Amino acid sequence: MNGDRRPVDPLLFKLAVEQTQNYAVFLLDPKGCIVTWNLGAQCIKGYAPSEIIGRHFSVFYTRDAVEKGWPSYELRMASLEGRFEDEGWRVRKDGGRFWANVVITALRDENGKLLGFSKITRDLTERKQHEEALRGSEERFRLLVEGVTDYAIYMLDPQGIVTSWNSGAEKIKGYPREEIIGRHFSRFYTNEDIEAGKPWEELATARRCGRSESQGWRIRKDGSRFWSRVIVTALHDADGTLRGFAKITQDLTERLHMRDLEDAARNINEFIGVLAHEMRNPLAPIRAAVRVMSNTSPDDPLQKTMRETIDRQSAHLVHIVDNMLDIARLTRGTLTLANRPVKLQDVVRDAVDAALPALEEARHRLHVDLPDQGFVVFGDADRLTQMAANLVNNAVRYTPPGGNVWIEGRTEDGHAVLSVRDDGCGIDAHMLERIFGMFIQGRSPLQRVGGGLGVGLALARRIAELHGGSLVAQSDGENKGSVFTMRLPLADAAALGEAQVESAPAAFPASTAVQRVLVVDDNVDAANSLGMLLKSLGHDTRVVHDGQQALETAAEFHPDVVLLDIGMPGLDGYEVARRLRALDDHRTIRIVAVTGWGQETDRQKSREAGFDLHLVKPLDANELAHALDERSGSTLH
Numbered sequence: 033m034n035g036d037r038r039p040v041d042p043l044l045f046k047l048a049v050e051q052t053q054n055y056a057v058f059l060l061d062p063k064g065c066i067v068t069w070n071l072g073a074q075c076i077k078g079y080a081p082s083e084i085i086g087r088h089f090s091v092f093y094t095r096d097a098v099e100k101g102w103p104s105y106e107l108r109m110a111s112l113e114g115r116f117e118d119e120g121w122r123v124r125k126d127g128g129r130f131w132a133n134v135v136i137t138a139l140r141d142e143n144g145k146l147l148g149f150s151k152i153t154r155d156l157t158e159r160k161q162h163e164e165a166l167r168g169s170e171e172r173f174r175l176l177v178e179g180v181t182d183y184a185i186y187m188l189d190p191q192g193i194v195t196s197w198n199s200g201a202e203k204i205k206g207y208p209r210e211e212i213i214g215r216h217f218s219r220f221y222t223n224e225d226i227e228a229g230k231p232w233e234e235l236a237t238a239r240r241c242g243r244s245e246s247q248g249w250r251i252r253k254d255g256s257r258f259w260s261r262v263i264v265t266a267l268h269d270a271d272g273t274l275r276g277f278a279k280i281t282q283d284l285t286e287r288l289h290m291r292d293l294e295d296a297a298r299n300i301n302e303f304i305g306v307l308a309h310e311m312r313n314p315l316a317p318i319r320a321a322v323r324v325m326s327n328t329s330p331d332d333p334l335q336k337t338m339r340e341t342i343d344r345q346s347a348h349l350v351h352i353v354d355n356m357l358d359i360a361r362l363t364r365g366t367l368t369l370a371n372r373p374v375k376l377q378d379v380v381r382d383a384v385d386a387a388l389p390a391l392e393e394a395r396h397r398l399h400v401d402l403p404d405q406g407f408v409v410f411g412d413a414d415r416l417t418q419m420a421a422n423l424v425n426n427a428v429r430y431t432p433p434g435g436n437v438w439i440e441g442r443t444e445d446g447h448a449v450l451s452v453r454d455d456g457c458g459i460d461a462h463m464l465e466r467i468f469g470m471f472i473q474g475r476s477p478l479q480r481v482g483g484g485l486g487v488g489l490a491l492a493r494r495i496a497e498l499h500g501g502s503l504v505a506q507s508d509g510e511n512k513g514s515v516f517t518m519r520l521p522l523a524d525a526a527a528l529g530e531a532q533v534e535s536a537p538a539a540f541p542a543s544t545a546v547q548r549v550l551v552v553d554d555n556v557d558a559a560n561s562l563g564m565l566l567k568s569l570g571h572d573t574r575v576v577h578d579g580q581q582a583l584e585t586a587a588e589f590h591p592d593v594v595l596l597d598i599g600m601p602g603l604d605g606y607e608v609a610r611r612l613r614a615l616d617d618h619r620t621i622r623i624v625a626v627t628g629w630g631q632e633t634d635r636q637k638s639r640e641a642g643f644d645l646h647l648v649k650p651l652d653a654n655e656l657a658h659a660l661d662e663r664s665g666s667t668l669h
Contacts, residue, residue: 117134183200184282187279250262377403396437399437399438403442437453444519447522449518456514458513499520547591549592550585552578607641626647
């Protein structure tokens with residue numbers, strides 16, 4: 033085959049080299065001086081042959097390159113290795129620069145003697161400018177991403193390993209770049225989300241749909257949580273191959289807090305409106321009863337009916353105030369328990385007794401099914417009764433007249449399970465958890481007139497949790513009824529025996545001794561009515577309305593008992609008590625706080641000021657007897 037080749041015409045080859053315009057092709061002697069010059073060299077570098085032949089090729093190099101000896105280095109490397117290739121800036125005749133690709137080839141004869149060099153130069157300025165523009169764009173984009181501090185922007189490989197990290201990611205998540213690159217992004221998720229496979233589910237969704245978006249709790253380096261909005265975008269190359277994911281995370285914790293505050297403010301505003309209505313409800317019949325009593329003779333049967341009305345409605349007001357106090361205790365986390373073995377049968381009985389008037393008024397049918405024995409928990413009987421009564425009242429309130437309420441109990445896995453079920457209006461699915469929030473009801477404020485303050489279920493759940501249990505709601509939807517299920521740990525065998533023999537506490541004996549009693553209260557009606565009650569019981573009573581009068585009257589009256597309000601203008605009750613104690617070195621006076629302030633801090637202040645007892649308005653007959661009985665000692669309640 034080789035023998036069939038025709039020899040190349042030297043003239044034709046010479047013309048091909050000389051007339052090539054896209055490449056500068058020329059020869060150098062062994063010292064680097066230019067020997068030949070083609071048309072492409074003239075077009076690219078700007079020199080005519082007569083201007084450049086004989087000159088050293090270093091004329092095409094920048095001053096810095098010449099000073100560094102780069103032209104000589106290129107020839108030396110080509111001479112040693114036979115060929116040298118480089119890219120860099122070169123200079124035209126007019127001083128303009130262009131980006132060149134240069135190939136220098138050493139030319140030797142058959143004996144290896146260096147004859148010179150061939151040099152081929154291509155002008156790649158356009159490509160270089162495009163690359164520089166792309167690189168500049170990429171750098172600007174990098175700086176843009178890096179400068180964003182309100183968003184965490186970073187890349188993941190196809191397996192979820194972090195491959196880039198911006199300053200926003202460091203600020204939001206707390207990890208420096210060197211600590212997180214190369215780690216799996218699942219470390220930003222809660223343990224619950226990891227167990228549920230959420231990180232991998234997000235990548236799968238992005239891989240399948242192109243992107244995934246979600247909101248949820250994420251974890252910072254220090255272990256704290258923040259509420260985030262996350263967008264994951266799948267990145268594919270031109271062939272459709274998945275190269276990784278772009279992930280953008282926004283910290284919405286402050287926005288979530290603002291939304292929660294707005295919800296809380298709205299709930300509280302609604303609560304205040306409902307509270308005003310709930311308090312006016314019992315006040316209206318009380319005032320009406322007072323008018324009726326003033327217009328009838330003492331022996332009229334209406335007098336007894338009106339007294340019963342006042343007693344019943346005032347008890348309802350006390351219940352509202354107690355709920356308000358429980359709200360404060362829940363908010364501060366000071367709701368406490370007096371635990372002992374408690375039979376849940378007794379709890380249900382007392383809860384039904386409390387709800388019986390409402391059950392009868394609504395004509396509901398009550399069904400109770402409880403175990404005969406072994407239904408004992410260790411807890412606070414009063415609080416458990418309060419919880420059960422709240423659940424029964426809730427069922428009564430949301431069941432149309434003539435409906436059914438079921439109370440059912442069983443033991444299961446070491447727990448007592450008590451459920452209250454109704455066939456009433458039901459609960460929407462989105463409200464099943466929200467109804468346990470404070471001031472939350474499943475209706476608008478206008479619809480829930482007479483429906484309570486919206487704290488009963490929140491109290492019930494908290495009471496269950498304080499007993500180590502739980503309370504959950506279930507409903508199949510509107511008009512399909514609801515079920516509230518409470519689970520509490522069962523008491524041990526010893527407690528079961530104790531609960532069997534436990535007897536009801538004895539009633540506190542009423543006071544029979546006549547006392548000298550000083551009543552001090554700036555509320556004239558409250559003071560005078562209490563004074564009249566004490567006189568009707570046979571006690572020698574004085575009534576005053578400020579602290580200075582109290583000290584003056586005590587000095588000449590020498591009371592056995594002082595019933596003293598705390599919140600008074602001028603000398604408050606604390607100061608009056610301290611001064612009375614200073615006058616009474618032998619502590620013969622029994623000083624009792626009778627006040628609307630009933631928090632633990634108020635009781636502590638009473639104790640420090642010298643009070644013997646701390647009672648919260650309104651007083652009932654037993655509390656009054658306790659306060660007046662000298663045998664009760666000086667224990668603060």
